[in-house]
Amino acid sequence: MPSADGRLERKYRLLEQLDSEHALELDGTFTNHMTAAIRSSSPSEREQALDNAIEACENALDGVLHKILDKHFADDDSSVA
Secondary structure: OOOHHHHHHHHHHHHHHOOOOOOOHHHHHHHHHHHHHHOOOHHHHHOOOOOOHHHHHHHHHHHHHHHHHHHHHHHHHHHHO
């Protein structure tokens, strides 16, 4: 099974190809979570904040990619009809 880092990297590269504007928005989301991780007072809090940042970033990537692909397939369906 691919690591979280590998999954994120592949999804992010796909998003950059499909819609670079959304990719920039997600950069901000991830940066905010990373800032929280850096400010954590203990190693366990830092680890949890980092896990949260990775999960939030992956969820956001999934949401945007699904939205883009749904729109793409809807456009394809309407052009066929």
